[in-house]
Amino acid sequence: MTVLWCGSVLLPEGWAREVRVTLADGRIVGIAAGVAPQAGDERHAVVIPGLPNLHSHAFQRAMAGLSEVRGPAGDSFWTWRDQMYRAVDRLDPEDVEAIAALAYVEMLEAGFTRVGEFHYLHHDRDGTPYADIGELSARIAAAASSTGIALTLLPVFYAHGGFGGAAPGHGQRRFINDVAGFGRLMEAAGRAIRDLPDAVLGLAPHSLRAATAEEIAAILPLTDGPIHIHVAEQMKEVEDCLAFSGARPVDYLYDHAPVDERWCLIHATHMTEAETQRLAKSGAVAGLCPITEANLGDGIFPGGRFAELGGRYGVGSDSNVRIDAAEELRLLEYSQRFSQRARNVMALAAGASTGRLLFDTALAGGTQALGAQALGSQVLGAEAGIAVGRPADLVSLDAGTPSLHGKAGNALIDGWIFAGGAPVDAVWRNGAKLVEGGRHQARAAVEAGYRRVLDKLAG
Template sequence: MANHLHLNRARLPQGWADNVRLTVEGGVITAIETGVPQGDAERIAGAVVPAVTNLHSHAFQRAMAGLAERAKAGVEDFWAWREAMYRFLDRITPEQMEAIAAMLYAELAEGGYSGIVEFHYLHNDPTGQAYADPAETAHAHRRAAEAAGFGLTLAPVLYSHSSFGGLPPKPGQRRFIKTTDQFLRLLELSKAEAFAFHSLRAVTPEQIRDVLAAVDPVLPIHIHAAEQTGEVDDCLAWSGARPVEWLLANAPMSSRWTLVHATHMTDAEASGLARAGSTVALCPSTEGNLGDGFFNADAFLGAGGRFGIGSDSHVTTNVAEELRWFEYGRRLQLRKRTLSGGTGEHVGAGLWLSAARAGANPTGLKTGEIAVGARCDLVVLDESHPTLVERPGDLILDSLVFSGSGGIDQVWSGGRRIVEGGRHIAREAIAARYRQAVRELSE
């Protein structure tokens, strides 16, 4: 059955339009009319912009946010944080994962996201054995997304080794480990919409080749790459090439591929990745939290590269804050302003709209635009909010991105309103289950 929405004003691909009527069927926009009266359509007040897909998530890590911020003697870096994360995993159950993920997805919706790519590698029980249903933890994330009404692209992860050259896994990695055959079976059981290789550290070239030969040739592919300088050094020692350099030379890089972080790229790697049409999933708040470094945005964007955003470890759950981190990082690095846009362009609007559009290839969905054939994923901005009052056109997105995190009134995911008045419609019930899960993990 078709549903009709009447938007006071909306940011369409060609620009802003007033009195926009959407016809929505099965969560997809099937018709758009502009400059028309409301008629029998549901009225949506406020300024409406495309929602953003979160391109990288480890949902369980939301419950860790703030737990690794105590200064210690010696160097605190990504690798020390990773050991803390492994200890956190010793007890977590599928039911607790579900409660944590549902809370996260509700929070992300309140922050302007309509869906997520779940980079899912927490496969096994605490002893490292498969559950009776090997996809049990994948199903937990599906139930969480359903509870939150949140779009989910499940990307199970192949994780077999501890480092380059097929080194055996460490005890703290036992919940992640799958052989190639076990992983292919997991893809079937979980009905995955995408898949991932954890990193070049965690799989061998032979595994990459074998999986690519066995899977549906249109499934999106995700992989961590070059997040840490230590990873780059180890990859050079193993292969004589840097991680992105190795992928460009040895994997069929294309628009199917999303590289997560890709922090430490040379200009040649960045331009080569852009030419391949691959997406980079940047996670500015996590990269900042872990001290990863600065992404080579000038070379990548200068070559026409496409990037979206993810929140990864979920120390932040807000689209605007991730985009602000990205732009401010560039400004601090280069000591210049308004870097992510050409002369006369609106930087905040450009960042938001490009991040929204970038959700398409990594999910295999048509999303990120208010357009016929696209998912009805919308953010409705409260034009009475102090930071958004009297902000015509793209100024409202500039103000949203650079003036705080308030101002989101509604979020729609797949044609369904899941946030109203700035709060997720099921927040109370979801939060109660989350609190119980965290109490259990804290005992």
């Protein structure tokens, strides 16, 4: 049993001062507000729930900073994708695990306590399945186990290189499965995560480019967990979908799949007003990755309008070019300010804290998108916070940093997101303290493994 005495804690009913929070067996088992600390209590200034990271391609962390040189004919998402394919060609299972471990360490240090791993790297370098088709899923599970992050594993179905069932390209050979092979992969992925605490298994048709409507229908019965799909990330995708079907991607998806609250539409950047309404009304989550979307030049999600419609959203680190929970939320708001030439767009109502609304919505949306509700989430309806019976997945902010000095209540969240700095001090996941003084307990060993991979890739 661990007891934290906290100066400020975010509870479902709001902020409370001088709170003792008791942790046992991975859960919050006691909360007492307005009390003095007792001998043996760990003291922390500000404690909030950990955030879900709803979209990650962990292996792409090794590409960070290596694709920032302009090509001879201009750069785009599609030229970046070619670079990613070349990087994939060189990764062995040990490399995948080492890269994922560093990404997960950095997520925990940034305030993410659960990750949705959109996992589409399945096979050996020549495209041949490993003897265990779930070899690389097991490597992702091992990285989650060694770092302590909660895992929602989303094995990706990828069969084609373009709309209409086009043949895949050479660079996609490590991703490809047919429906039968994907069924075996899902079974192996289930075995891989079986012993992880609070693990969730969903699935992900990669995109409408990579999976036909018929294939999506065939794989949906393989899980009762969450379903994720990339959609409408790039204008070329919209144009290609129109040429293939006469419909835009989001409309095509809703016309051909039973999209509901189990679904998470990743990016959904380029939507019409009608598509935006359709997504908001369905209860599905928009999976937004503002840092990656900016890095790849994807465009700006219609966040203000989507929020007005009551749409649900969460954030993810996607390509992992930079892993920072606060920055994802900050850039989401700032992208709306750029596009609308206004301030505090996502807050909607006068007097509302933009940071608090972003945090609460991302916590609720990410929890839903990663299938964590059944585990007893940090969200009850619209009430985000720390409560008895909920997971002991907590983040302590360092109130000694200038960005939080003199702030209280919702201004603490606003300071964390908008005032800069790196005030994450400690992180607990499943009741275990994994980050202290801003540093993960396994960082040194994990970082050494990651450096070995980078040296190999550079050789």
